[in-house]
Amino acid sequence: MIRALARTARAGLAPLEHLFTRLYGTAGNPFHQLGALSYLLFWIVTVTGVYLFIFFDTSLGGAYLSVEYLTTTQWYLGGVMRSLHRYGSDAMAVTVTLHLVREFTLGRYRGGRTFSWVSGVPLLWLLFASAIGGFWLVWDELAQYVAIVTTEWLDWLPNFSEPMAGNFLTNAVLSDRFFSLLVFLHIAIPLFLLVGMFIHIKRLKEARTKPERSLQWLVIGGLVVLSLIKPVVSMGPADLANGLAELRLDWFYLNVYPLIDRWGPGPVWGLLVGFSTLLVLLPWLSPVARASKQVAIVNPPNCNGCSWCYQDCPYEAIQMVPHVDKSGRRMAQVDPDLCTGCGICSGSCPSATPFRHVDELVSGIDLPGFSIDHLKGEVESALDRLQCGAGQGVLVFGCKYANDVTRLDIPGVEGLTLPCIAQLPPSFMDYLARKDCVSGIFITGCSPDDCYARLGSRWVDERMHKERMPYLRPSPTTEKITSWWAGAGERRALREKVAAFASAPPTPGGEGDDRG
Amino acid sequence: MTVVDPLRLCGQALLLALFLAFVGYFSDAPVYQHLEEDEAVVKISVRHSGALVGECHQRSAEELAQLQPTMRNQISCPRERSPLQLQLSLNGESLVDVELQARGLHRDGIATFYRRMVVPSGEVAVDVRLNDDQRQEGFPYRLQRKIVLQPQRVAVITFDGDRGEFDIQ
Numbered sequence: 081m082i083r084a085l086a087r088t089a090r091a092g093l094a095p096l097e098h099l100f101t102r103l104y105g106t107a108g109n110p111f112h113q114l115g116a117l118s119y120l121l122f123w124i125v126t127v128t129g130v131y132l133f134i135f136f137d138t139s140l141g142g143a144y145l146s147v148e149y150l151t152t153t154q155w156y157l158g159g160v161m162r163s164l165h166r167y168g169s170d171a172m173a174v175t176v177t178l179h180l181v182r183e184f185t186l187g188r189y190r191g192g193r194t195f196s197w198v199s200g201v202p203l204l205w206l207l208f209a210s211a212i213g214g215f216w217l218v219w220d221e222l223a224q225y226v227a228i229v230t231t232e233w234l235d236w237l238p239n240f241s242e243p244m245a246g247n248f249l250t251n252a253v254l255s256d257r258f259f260s261l262l263v264f265l266h267i268a269i270p271l272f273l274l275v276g277m278f279i280h281i282k283r284l285k286e287a288r289t290k291p292e293r294s295l296q297w298l299v300i301g302g303l304v305v306l307s308l309i310k311p312v313v314s315m316g317p318a319d320l321a322n323g324l325a326e327l328r329l330d331w332f333y334l335n336v337y338p339l340i341d342r343w344g345p346g347p348v349w350g351l352l353v354g355f356s357t358l359l360v361l362l363p364w365l366s367p368v369a370r371a372s373k374q375v376a377i378v379n380p381p382n383c384n385g386c387s388w389c390y391q392d393c394p395y396e397a398i399q400m401v402p403h404v405d406k407s408g409r410r411m412a413q414v415d416p417d418l419c420t421g422c423g424i425c426s427g428s429c430p431s432a433t434p435f436r437h438v439d440e441l442v443s444g445i446d447l448p449g450f451s452i453d454h455l456k457g458e459v460e461s462a463l464d465r466l467q468c469g470a471g472q473g474v475l476v477f478g479c480k481y482a483n484d485v486t487r488l489d490i491p492g493v494e495g496l497t498l499p500c501i502a503q504l505p506p507s508f509m510d511y512l513a514r515k516d517c518v519s520g521i522f523i524t525g526c527s528p529d530d531c532y533a534r535l536g537s538r539w540v541d542e543r544m545h546k547e548r549m550p551y552l553r554p555s556p557t558t559e560k561i562t563s564w565w566a567g568a569g570e571r572r573a574l575r576e577k578v579a580a581f582a583s584a585p586p587t588p589g590g591e592g593d594d595r596g
Numbered sequence: 597m598t599v600v601d602p603l604r605l606c607g608q609a610l611l612l613a614l615f616l617a618f619v620g621y622f623s624d625a626p627v628y629q630h631l632e633e634d635e636a637v638v639k640i641s642v643r644h645s646g647a648l649v650g651e652c653h654q655r656s657a658e659e660l661a662q663l664q665p666t667m668r669n670q671i672s673c674p675r676e677r678s679p680l681q682l683q684l685s686l687n688g689e690s691l692v693d694v695e696l697q698a699r700g701l702h703r704d705g706i707a708t709f710y711r712r713m714v715v716p717s718g719e720v721a722v723d724v725r726l727n728d729d730q731r732q733e734g735f736p737y738r739l740q741r742k743i744v745l746q747p748q749r750v751a752v753i754t755f756d757g758d759r760g761e762f763d764i765q
Contacts, residue, residue: 243710
């Protein structure tokens with residue numbers, strides 16, 4: 081059921097993503113950087129919040145008036161800041177929700193990603209708590225409603241000694257200290273959120289927290305324009321004798337409040353806690369998680385302790401420990417809980433080279449289900465299919481999460497699919513480029529901005545450009561090699577690229593197309 | 597030099613505008629109708645200690661001897677307090693009928709109650725009563741009054757334990 085749900089949601093989301101890719105390009109596609117966008121929006125809300133705090137009066141009588149001053153008298157700056165604060169928070173609710181849904185639909189919540197997935201669930205609560213606390217501070221009719229319903233909702237829990245909602249019976253009951261407490265909470269909870277956001281990405285190598293620059297300015301500019309066109313305004317001042325007939329709810333954060341009104345606090349607690357629990361348990365409920373998981377294994381006799389795999393693992397699943405056989409040397413050790421079985425490590429292993437004269441090619445670190453020896457066998461079969469000796473052909477290497485390169489259906493082109501394109505060691509490219517029957521090697525995979533294994537496409541690019549070990553050894557024949565990254569949905573463009581490459585492959589000494 | 601495709605730029609602008617319109621609209625719309633025109637809100641809040649359960653008694657010499665020297669108080673009183681019985685009806689229709697236990701591990705704290713109710717506005721006969729001692733029958737504290745619930749306004753019923761009276765604001 082989980083898989084069917086993910087597939088259905090993916091079917092709904094994918095066309096939208098493809099539309100964005102077509103218009104913004106893969107690098108500028110907001111769907112490829114929803115987490116980074118959430119970080120950007122968090123900082124927008126923080127900076128604007130600091131400005132608002134300077135003018136905010138933490139007294140019962142002054143809170144509403146100080147916000148009104150910012151909104152009307154100082155509309156050109158304070159009003160814009162207030163609107164940016166609100167719209168930034170709202171936009172963050174959207175990006176965070178899409179981030180969660182997208183990761184779910186792509187199955188990115190298991191294995192090495194479990195920690196990030198599970199640690200993201202409390203962040204949802206902290207995000208909502210941060211935002212809801214902000215509504216109270218304005219102390220208008222909306223704040224009054226939110227304060228009353230929130231306290232009634234919390235009072236349902238058995239651990240509060242006296243009903244907090246009793247503090248909102250009449251205007252005379254409230255005190256200035258109440259606002260001081262609210263301001264403290266509205267600063268403290270977002271700080272916890274920030275700490276949680278740091279923990280959320282802690283186990284990811286080079287986690288992206290900044291969106292692409294042009295997208296960054298597009299979002300900031302867009303929110304400023306929205307703030308000027310439709311400035312955020314308060315409702316009437318809070319009056320506890322007022323029953324509050326009509327409310328302009330912020331539906332991004334207050335969507336469960338009407339449910340609390342209708343169902344009562346208990347069922348809404350059940351709904352939210354139940355949903356959160358389901359999210360937390362999802363990595364263990366998934367059918368794929370229960371299936372046998374691919375985990376990289378280390379072969380100590382072939383591991384020289386170079387640590388390239390350690391540096392390349394996107395999930396920090398590899399540690400360097402003292403070598404079991406070679407005194408004074410180190411070797412890799414894999415944490416099976418963190419390993420996603422992407423195979424990037426075996427692609428970075430210097431012993432994973434087809435130039436070695438061995439019966440069975442065993443590298444220092446390998447993926448049991450798709451070993452380097454198996455890759456070598458696949459490559460040899462592909463060469464056979466190209467009928468080496470009878471003519472020339474093009475080899476296309478792709479990854480299983482982007483476009484299927486085995487079904488390109490172009491004469492003289494053979495496709496090979498790997499778990500991740502970075503599992504292909506550069507020495508294999510070199511080895512194949514030296515074959516006369518190979519007229520060209522086309523490397524493709526996920527867009528670097530949306531790589532399933534996070535960093536696979538980027539590592540391949542860097543290896544090909546001598547920026548990362550093991551790099552592609554320069555030789556005249558390596559000019560036969562090109563790379564082109566194509567996100568899901570760019571199958572037709574990929575086919576056209578490969579067809580063009582196959583019809584006019586680069587000649588050693590000429591120029592190749594290399595779109596990184 | 598990068599060639600700018602005007603159609604692509606328009607598409608980018610359109611998608612951004614749609615996203616901003618989505619954020620701008622749902623940040624305060626559609627309006628949520630919390631109360632209808634002919635509805636009012638009644639809140640009831642009670643915070644009161646029930647009577648002590650049982651009587652105080654003089655400790656005998658034997659009982660005193662069994663206690664630590666610093667704890668030899670002549671009079672021993674039970675800590676547990678009686679639950680409260682609270683009832684509220686409007687125009688004869690029962691809205692609240694609860695038994696409130698005293699808080700604390702030994703049931704020696706105060707008993708509290710709060711509820712917010714949406715009711716039709718207009719003139720209503722309020723009947724609110726409280727019994728704070730389970731050993732006695734009936735309701736020693738009671739208020740019966742006709743009031744007018746203004747549309748979309750709040751009426752608050754509280755109990756003042758010191759004066760032993762209900763109040764409606």
